[in-house]
Every structure is written in structure tokens, then in C-alpha cells.
Amino acid sequence: MKFVAQRVLRARLSVNGKPVSEIGHGLVVYFGVRAGDGEAEAKKCAAKLAALRIFRDGEGKMNLSVRDVKGEILFVSQFTLYGDARKGNRPSFTEAERPERAEALYRLAAEELEGCGVPVSLGVFGADMTIEQTNDGPVTIIYETE
Numbered sequence: 001m002k003f004v005a006q007r008v009l010r011a012r013l014s015v016n017g018k019p020v021s022e023i024g025h026g027l028v029v030y031f032g033v034r035a036g037d038g039e040a041e042a043k044k045c046a047a048k049l050a051a052l053r054i055f056r057d058g059e060g061k062m063n064l065s066v067r068d069v070k071g072e073i074l075f076v077s078q079f080t081l082y083g084d085a086r087k088g089n090r091p092s093f094t095e096a097e098r099p100e101r102a103e104a105l106y107r108l109a110a111e112e113l114e115g116c117g118v119p120v121s122l123g124v125f126g127a128d129m130t131i132e133q134t135n136d137g138p139v140t141i142i143y144e145t146e
Helices: 039-051 099-115
Strands: 002-015 018-023 026-032 062-064 072-077 120-122 129-144
Touching: 002 039, 002 072, 018 072, 018 120, 026 039, 039 099, 072 099, 072 129, 099 120
Parallel strands: 026 072, 072 120
Antiparallel strands: 002 018, 002 026, 002 129
């Protein structure tokens, strides 16, 4: 599994022009599931996200987690994180998990995050989404399980 987490002041997700999810201060997380990933990887990603210390403390150092700052997460499934563009100009997505399995693991990771005390707003799995976000920093962290 792989995620790209971006620290934001606010973010809003829409599908077909209709608002679906909105958060204030926190993280927008783009989450990809690789073929063969399982529940252990989903739980590991959720624990990492909840504890990732990328928010400023009183001294301006990145020392606090989204949980510490009582932030929120906009959690967006994105199979294109496993796009391979090394050959040719059209990415191959053969490393991405099948949609049914990927959705189940995406939802499990979201439940695990909520279990860690982090409010989570979801995207719409498999939909074309429009995401507006105001980045803070900017701070962008990419993480991938082994």
C-alpha cells in the first residue's frame, strides 16, 4: 500500500459538482492498494497516518500528529498511485489491486483511522472526484509498505 499525505488548512471533495466531503485543518490522504496487499498493510498505514508527526508544535517544529492537533483526514482512494510510467507514455496499472478488494481495504483503513481517534471523511470509491485543497506548508509525505 502507498499513501500520499498532504497537510491542509481545508479541503473539499465533490462528485459531479455535488459536495460529498469537507474537512478543516488536517490531512488529505491519497491511498493506493497494490495487488496482494492485505489487512495487515491497511492497519499499518492507518496507524502510521494517525501517529505521523508533521504538524507544528509551539516551537514551530513538526512534532505533532493529526490526532494531537485534533485534525481531520479526507481519505481518497487513488489506484493511480500504482501507475507505472517507466515504459512508454501511457501508465500501466497492473500493480493496482482489483477494485472490489481495494475498496474493502480502503474502508478497513478508514475504520482503523477512526479507531485511532481521527475523524475521517471519505471520497467516493471509483468515482471521478474534484478535490479542492488549501495546502499548509506545503508538507507532503509519501509512504509505502514493504
